[in-house]
Amino acid sequence: MKEDINSKDQAPPGRTGFLQVLGYAALVVIIIMLLGTWWVKYNIYASEFSPTTLNQKEQKVLDAKISRLDISAHEGYFTGKGPKQDQSAPLEPEAYSETGAKREISLTEKELNALIANNPEMARMVAIDLSDNLVSLKLVVPMDEDIPVMGGKTLRLKLGLTLGYEDNQLIVAVKGVSLGGIPIPNAWLGYMKNRNLVEEFGDEGGFWALFAEGVRDIKVRSGHINIRLKE
Numbered sequence: 001m002k003e004d005i006n007s008k009d010q011a012p013p014g015r016t017g018f019l020q021v022l023g024y025a026a027l028v029v030i031i032i033m034l035l036g037t038w039w040v041k042y043n044i045y046a047s048e049f050s051p052t053t054l055n056q057k058e059q060k061v062l063d064a065k066i067s068r069l070d071i072s073a074h075e076g077y078f079t080g081k082g083p084k085q086d087q088s089a090p091l092e093p094e095a096y097s098e099t100g101a102k103r104e105i106s107l108t109e110k111e112l113n114a115l116i117a118n119n120p121e122m123a124r125m126v127a128i129d130l131s132d133n134l135v136s137l138k139l140v141v142p143m144d145e146d147i148p149v150m151g152g153k154t155l156r157l158k159l160g161l162t163l164g165y166e167d168n169q170l171i172v173a174v175k176g177v178s179l180g181g182i183p184i185p186n187a188w189l190g191y192m193k194n195r196n197l198v199e200e201f202g203d204e205g206g207f208w209a210l211f212a213e214g215v216r217d218i219k220v221r222s223g224h225i226n227i228r229l230k231e
Contacts, residue, residue: 054114062111103216103229112225131222134175135161156180162194163220170212172197 109130117123129136139157160175173196177184186193202209217228
């Protein structure tokens, strides 16, 4: 009799296996939902970036570089640190000259992001990383309300650009674009991945041709970019 009762209490082996599979499936679904919620919140309802700031020593170095672009560092045109120029004061006449002009722009990654930070709206939407022959941009892009599905959302995108100079030719190529860490297929980008934009569109004239003709050399390495211009 006792054996009969025990046999009735025990579920059939097939049923037990089914319940275990069902339990695992439910757990997987819950995990996917949690991860999906986090992904959507982080990448579709993306928060803005924190602007880059320089310490006093770094600011002085950047001011010196800006001053070489013929803009007084103490006036704070780019840095925003100095007193504002008196707009009512007349400009002093000065003869134009290129004697001693330095045709080179050299910036660190932090300086580049600090310059962007002087435009508060742009600083919250763009962040730049510099590595060997690669410029990587993180973008927070507000979508227009009229766009289906994504309208009114804020997307978090990443863009990689190969940037360099080889065989007397400027190289600017899209390495890739991703949304929330998911690479966008090359077909959706018009098959433009890893194709030199200067080579593709330079023959048509316009921006790419003119831009390339003005660059003598460009080097991007970890945390630094250096651009040499032609006369």
